[in-house]
Amino acid sequence: MNWLRTAFAAILIIPQAWAQQTNTVGMRFAEIPAGRFYMGAEGEGETADEKPVHRVTISKPFRMAVTEVTNAQYELFDPSHKALRGKDGFSKEDDEAVIFVNYKEAQAFCDWLSKKEGKKYRLPTEAEWEYACRAGTVTDFWSGRFFPKTDHKSQKTDRDPVIVSLKVGQFKPNSFGLYDMHGNVEEWCADWYGPYGEGDRTDPTGRKSGLFRVTRGGSHGTPVAYLRSANRLGMIPEDKHFQLGFRVVEGDIPAGNPLPAVEPTAVFRGVSQKGFQWTKVSDTQPVFMEPIRYVFKPECPDEVPFFHHNHCPAVAWLPNGDLLAAWFSTNQESGREMTILASRLRAGQRKWDMPSEFFKVPDRNMTGSSLFHDGKGTVYHMNGVETDGDWKNLAMVLRTSKDNGATWSAPSMADPAHQVRNQVIAGMFQTKEGWLVQAGDADPSSNGGTAIHISKDQGKTWYNPYTGTDVPEFEEGKTGGVIAGIHAGVVELKDGKLLAFGRGNNISAGDKGEKRMPMSISADKGKSWTYSASEFPLIAGGQRLILYRLNEGPLLLVSFTHHPEEVDEKKIGMLFTRKDGSSFKGYGMFAALSFDEGKTWPVKKLITDGKDRYLNGGAWTGAFEMDKSHAEPRGYLALTQSPDNLIHLMSSSIHYRFNLSWLNSQ
Incomplete structure (x- = not known):
């Protein structure tokens, strides 16, 4: 030198x-x-x-x-x-x-x-x-x-x-x-x-x-x-x-010529704009497809930043038949290096594209992404943006695409205040009134609940239905302004109420006072929530549940039987019932179905087809073995159901595909 x-x-x-x-x-x-x-x-x-x-x-x-x-x-x-x-x-x-x-x-x-x-x-x-x-x-x-x-x-x-x-x-x-x-x-x-x-x-x-x-x-x-x-x-x-x-x-503005606008990254290139004819999967035949990875190290890391910790997915189906998945890639979850990567599973293909950088505000932490297709051609991408690192003082920004994700609007400030309540959670949905609902953690810690944000004008403006600052008591029968538990999944019920499940802020249930996953219900579109203990086991670090209304009508919850660091043998695993009436103890990710708007959950199924596999869930999950009684032990989950009724479940690294008939089969 x-x-x-x-x-x-x-x-x-x-x-x-x-x-x-x-x-x-x-x-x-x-x-x-x-x-x-x-x-x-x-x-x-x-x-x-x-x-x-x-x-x-x-x-x-x-x-x-x-x-x-x-x-x-x-x-x-x-x-x-x-x-x-x-x-x-x-x-x-x-x-x-x-x-x-x-x-x-x-x-x-x-x-x-x-x-x-x-x-x-x-x-x-x-x-x-x-x-x-x-x-x-x-x-x-x-x-x-x-x-x-x-x-x-x-x-x-x-x-x-x-x-x-x-x-x-x-x-x-x-x-x-x-x-x-x-x-x-x-x-x-x-x-x-x-x-x-x-x-x-x-x-x-x-x-x-x-x-x-x-x-x-x-x-x-x-x-x-x-x-x-x-x-x-x-x-x-x-x-x-x-x-x-x-x-x-x-002084005068320099006379130098500006460089050309930045070219779109590979995730946007070669995007088909043809409408896709979805062929519905069988209503009677169970379908469970081989799990595949969607997170890959790019072939040229110099062009696409890729770090060792890939986590926190979001997913949406697109009108052209593609799936679009996004997640953060970082060395530390509080790091400024965090970027949002994305990949496509193009219609008719068996392997996801190599990732491309999807969204990155330079030197800002980008915790939390959500993707949603409204079924009418508009795809929404909501993301958190920090002032610097960590994930507490986040603003929420929104982008939209009307061409299958080939191009995106400039990011707008959905909530410009860098504050709590803005850690975006995958799972945006639309109410029967046409309102968009986006959940966001109300606190950066492992407890503190989840807030919701609502837009009545297709994402142009957003508001938080609860504006108070009181920390509620997350106990049976109590009412507060936020959902019990962080990383909540939220759906609208047929009567217009909102139902949510969350992680943390667990509530005691039964004579023994066993802690269970909290359930929250709002009759006023999120201004207040009433808490109760659900029938489901609590979850913890490295785990995020899904709550989703299927195209066919039932509610689907996907969660975990226990946390893999639990050492008490009596508290790990769940009993699952086979078709012949016998039962077995299963461990890991499971699905539950409700046909009566969340009052009961008669179907519970371990998410495995019973084949022996070595898989790697990435992030906090790492390597695990799938077999008849073991499914993925933890991961952050995101889910969409395409118009062919195939359910697409994403963990931190793995893409699962199955249908309602498979969930109903024992």
Whole structure:
């Protein structure tokens, strides 16, 4: 690398303290000279978007604000924003960085300031931002290889954010005189987010279009690795939260030509738009097809990010006969590297496509996906988006497709508040009134219940029927505002009530007080729920149930006989009845049917055809053996039933297919 350092030193300006000027709203600006630098880093995996390292020329000098825009400065433009001071505990004082500003609002501030000052103010391009941040360095930080400890705030992912001062300019500036280029608050840039192009560039301006706007610099609650000069973040332009602000530059917009819009990934290519003629499976003959995997490592991991933990599926059937499955891929469930992958089982094919990246907001945790086809040609994709890592402070975003998933609308903010209740659960459905219902965990822990979100206008707007904050008592006969148990499955009953089962918040049943899976019923479309103990065993970590109304009418519950870490022999397994009346003890995933709207569940069947198999459920499940008395021991479940009445059950890695007749057979 010595040749690189030598070449770099020969072409770069020598860093020095640059003269600063102040405008009429109290902003100080540093003169940033023209020059050249090496942009990006030799990234891989979650940092692959930082490569290739390429030489960029900034052909004209510009002036950059030495700090982020403060509350006092922004409120000269928008006095109403003062109501957001202290929201989530942050940024109360005049000299703290303004937060809760989306991209459009940041642009509007620049336009206002331009008119007020008679000069051109704007957001920096991504290249300008990194050039100014580096200030003549090639190291991870402008200060060298390591970020100075004196500059740290809470530089880690905190489920409950650590409240710190966002006062601007508290620490040493870089050699261009710029403060807070690493941390404090993230900063909007002008560019659409997309991969870098090949070769040297002059005054680059990003992509022609995209889904996300670039943000840079990381925040007060960002791990140090994401504060590096080369690190790229992004956000939905309409989003705003407690980690995100901006700074401005003065100068003309660079004349560089933007790169083309990003091409769709393989999951969208070659999608048939022909209507599919579904042939119904037999109503009388049992069908159980060989289980197949739908999660595969991509053939080119450099192009499709793929991590070791693949989990939390969603699935929908499509009008062209395809199935579409989505799930998250990550190293850690709280990680910023988490991305949503997807694959297709194309009509008539026996093997799922290799996965492609389906949805990823750069450097954000993406916990929770849901897919739903309304039967009329519109496919809905709901997903959680964090401010950073973890899965507590999630917003909910929605995309739709009307061409079998070939193209998708830009993500809209179904619930823009980054908060609890928004951890999306697979299982969106439509009521008889045509309302969409989406469940979301009401708490990031293993207890705390499930909330529902409702849209009466095909996903344009959403509301939560319960707006209170009281934590209910999840006990027999009690009433509360959320469903008992996280990861809940929800259906509408024929009388309009809602029925739900969940994991955790278990309720005692019978004389012995044995804990059972909780059941919740709402007679007012989710404003309140009444709790009782179900007849089903409780489930726990790595397990997620399904509740679904089949095309033929019965309700289907899919869950697990016990948790595989249970050691009490008396509490593991369930008794199942054979056709001849004899019984056996079975272990693992089972299905139950109700023909009377959930009052009784006379059919219970272990999900195995009795053949000996080695299978691997991935995620928390791992390898297991299927045989006459053993089914998959745990997994997160998702389910759809296609118009041919074939039931498609997805665990964390495996695709099961069977029909109602098989469930009814003993």
